[in-house]
Amino acid sequence: MEVPLPLIWLVKIVVIFGGLVSTAALMSLAERKVSAWMQYRIGPNRVGPFGLLQPLADGVKFIFKEELIPAGANKFMFRLAPALSAAPAMLTMAVIPIGGTVVLGEYSIPLSIADVDIGVLFLLAFSGLSIYGVILGGWASNSKYSLLGGLRASAQMISYELTLILTILAVVALEGTLNLRTISENQQHVGEWNIWTQPLAFVLFTITMFAETNRHPFDFAECEPELVGGFHTEYSAMRFALYFLGEYCAMTVLSCLNATLFLGGPSVPFWPEAPWFVGIAAFCLKAGFFLFLFLWVRWSLPRMRFDQLMRLGWKVFLPLALANLLITGGFIAFGAH
Amino acid sequence: MVIVQRKELTLAERLYLPEIFRGLSITFRKFFEKPITRQYPEEPLPTDEVTRGQPRLVVKDDGNIACVSCGMCEIACPAYAITIDGGETDRQIEREPKRFEIDMLRCILCGFCEEACPKDAIFMSNELELADYTRRGLIYDMEKLKRPKSALQPRIDYVYKINKRWRRTQA
Numbered sequence: 001m002e003v004p005l006p007l008i009w010l011v012k013i014v015v016i017f018g019g020l021v022s023t024a025a026l027m028s029l030a031e032r033k034v035s036a037w038m039q040y041r042i043g044p045n046r047v048g049p050f051g052l053l054q055p056l057a058d059g060v061k062f063i064f065k066e067e068l069i070p071a072g073a074n075k076f077m078f079r080l081a082p083a084l085s086a087a088p089a090m091l092t093m094a095v096i097p098i099g100g101t102v103v104l105g106e107y108s109i110p111l112s113i114a115d116v117d118i119g120v121l122f123l124l125a126f127s128g129l130s131i132y133g134v135i136l137g138g139w140a141s142n143s144k145y146s147l148l149g150g151l152r153a154s155a156q157m158i159s160y161e162l163t164l165i166l167t168i169l170a171v172v173a174l175e176g177t178l179n180l181r182t183i184s185e186n187q188q189h190v191g192e193w194n195i196w197t198q199p200l201a202f203v204l205f206t207i208t209m210f211a212e213t214n215r216h217p218f219d220f221a222e223c224e225p226e227l228v229g230g231f232h233t234e235y236s237a238m239r240f241a242l243y244f245l246g247e248y249c250a251m252t253v254l255s256c257l258n259a260t261l262f263l264g265g266p267s268v269p270f271w272p273e274a275p276w277f278v279g280i281a282a283f284c285l286k287a288g289f290f291l292f293l294f295l296w297v298r299w300s301l302p303r304m305r306f307d308q309l310m311r312l313g314w315k316v317f318l319p320l321a322l323a324n325l326l327i328t329g330g331f332i333a334f335g336a337h
Numbered sequence: 338m339v340i341v342q343r344k345e346l347t348l349a350e351r352l353y354l355p356e357i358f359r360g361l362s363i364t365f366r367k368f369f370e371k372p373i374t375r376q377y378p379e380e381p382l383p384t385d386e387v388t389r390g391q392p393r394l395v396v397k398d399d400g401n402i403a404c405v406s407c408g409m410c411e412i413a414c415p416a417y418a419i420t421i422d423g424g425e426t427d428r429q430i431e432r433e434p435k436r437f438e439i440d441m442l443r444c445i446l447c448g449f450c451e452e453a454c455p456k457d458a459i460f461m462s463n464e465l466e467l468a469d470y471t472r473r474g475l476i477y478d479m480e481k482l483k484r485p486k487s488a489l490q491p492r493i494d495y496v497y498k499i500n501k502r503w504r505r506t507q508a
């Protein structure tokens with residue numbers, strides 16, 4: 001049995017990328033289902049069993065819809081922006097280790113597309129890129145609402161990115177590596193999970209996650225009441241859907257990252273030698289919890305005010321994250337850990 | 338002038354996180370409660386005799402319609418929805434409509450025709466659904482309007498009950 005290595009890569013890419021996109025599609029259904037259940041409603045249930053085929057129906061609808069481009073828009077940028085927003089979110093999935101190593105015969109296959117030593121850096125760099133899609137889309141639409149939405153989004157993402165990076169940095173300092181696979185392998189036992197040593201970083205990261213993906217209660221980029229949808233006001237058809245795909249992909253990736261950094265990735269509590277498929281299931285459960293949290297919070301909390309958001313980001317989260325990093329650094333330096 | 342004393346927030350409230358968890362726990366509990374959605378086409382709305390649905394013509398037990406084409410409903414109709422062409426008949430009442438049309442697109446379901454009719458010939462049924470692919474299809478002719486008296490009986494009794502001050506007998 002001789003399987004060429006590129007074939008293994010190809011299978012991995014297809015499986016992981018397909019999994020990511022279908023998670024994003026399912027999230028669009030879950031969003032409506034969860035909101036419905038929380039409001040004593042049933043939610044979409046007409047297409048397929050339990051409405052499971054709804055994302056497909058939506059996709060078909062989006063593809064066949066007429067695409068409108070505003071007259072004053074910068075056509076090139078307008079067409080480019082949604083792709084710029086969605087692609088980085090999907091790319092970042094490449095470095096997330098969704099499981100340990102699978103041993104099949106003579107092959108041992110690590111369960112991530114790319115096992116790079118600077119995984120965390122790669123992920124942060126690319127997720128930082130997706131802001132260009134938002135702000136370019138807002139600017140190229142040549143509409144005041146879109147521009148305001150884009151501006152807000154950029155201000156928000158830049159200020160929260162700082163906190164995000166500082167919290168991740170604390171974990172990285174503790175683990176002494178930027179390789180996500182090593183980080184997740186270092187947390188084999190439940191007692192080694194970083195959530196115990198970095199509880200503040202975990203809380204900060206979880207909250208910042210919402211701001212980074214422009215989700216409730218921080219969804220100022222697409223504030224419906226004031227901005228009529230924000231940066232995607234002028235978008236229609238598949239390009240509009242692409243923005244949403246990007247948003248859901250970013251949510252999925254950040255949930256996976258959260259599970260990897262703080263909850264030990266694919267490690268199963270009290271069963272360190274669990275087989276690889278149990279590990280994947282555990283990983284999906286952990287990431288799924290955060291995905292559910294996104295929806296749960298969305299349907300529970302009202303949107304904040306923009307100045308509150310900025311104050312929270314710069315005056316509360318940033319100092320807390322800095323202090324956390326400082327204390328972590330102190331502990332590492334003086335060998336108390 | 339009223340001076341509203343703002344409640345001082347406690348530390349826990351200002352931290353905001355405990356309150357967030359309280360909110361989250363509420364929505365989580367609602368998560369498992371039974372939905373109150375009515376799956377409309379499969380579970381139709383409940384109706385009873387008070388429901389003022391759409392105007393329908395009464396067909397008496399002998400198979401003839403009760404209408405004598407007097408035109409009272411046509412005049413009473415505020416939306417000019419009713420069109421009647423009168424005609425003669427050999428029956429004792431001598432007159433009956435040759436054409437009786439209600440344009441359901443114009444009808445505002447007010448029930449004035451029901452009140453105006455001196456012969457108990459038109460009543461509001463409990464039908465609620467009103468949809469078609471063409472405008473022409475929503476101009477109901479006599480065949481579409483006819484309903485057996487037994488089907489309209491609850492509504493007839495109800496109308497007699499609420500109007501019993503001036504309506505004495507039942508036709």
Ligand code: SF4
Pocket residue numbers: 392410413414415416417418419439443444445446447448449450451
């Ligand atoms: S219900 Fe009102 S609007 Fe409709 S036909 Fe009767 S009188 Fe006219």
Ligand code: SF4
Pocket residue numbers: 403404405406407408409410411421453454455456457458459
């Ligand atoms: S008022 Fe009654 S009897 Fe007169 S035309 Fe209308 S339905 Fe017929």
